[in-house]
Amino acid sequence: MPKRPDTPCKHPRCAKLVPYGASYCEEHAPLHIHDVKSTKEKGYDSRWRKARKRFLKSHPLCEKCFDKGKLEKAKVVDHIIPHRGDQELFWNETNWQPLCKPCHDRKTMTVDRYQEFKY
Incomplete structure (x- = not known):
């Protein structure tokens, strides 16, 4: 089965490619760890x-x-x-x-x- 192509990093003005399913490159991933919280973290427990x-x-x-x-x-x-x-x-x-x-x-x-x- 063929592998899906890499996609660009979602950080603004970053053209690095990341594996399909990943959002950010290694350089920008630490900057975005708090972007999405789980429903439990939002209070829906x-x-x-x-x-x-x-x-x-x-x-x-x-x-x-x-x-x-x-x-x-x-x-x-x-x-x-x-x-x-x-x-x-x-x-x-x-x-x-x-x-x-x-x-x-x-x-x-x-x-x-x-x-x-x-x-």
């Missing part, structure tokens, strides 16, 4: 999963769909105001809303899209 489950049990319908007159089951607990790492805002239940996956994705890609996340 077992405590969040329990709170999410409880919230969806008491708020089973998507709020956006309900406003349009549709009854759609909520699958996601959305932070109305993105928490951006603020733990007080993260756990404030008045900042939560139940949404179906399409409504959540739409909101995330339009309203929340170009904000800087700090965790």
Whole structure:
């Protein structure tokens, strides 16, 4: 089976090639180790999963769909105001809303899209 071609390093103005699947060359990799954090590091741990489950049990319908007159089951607990790492805002239940996956994705890609996340 043929090997996939190497790809350019994703660091700005770096033309070095890296193996397929790697993002950065050896020189720039240490600069980007904190770029992507796991969901657990962002606060979505077992405590969040329990709170999410409880919230969806008491708020089973998507709020956006309900406003349009549709009854759609909520699958996601959305932070109305993105928490951006603020733990007080993260756990404030008045900042939560139940949404179906399409409504959540739409909101995330339009309203929340170009904000800087700090965790």
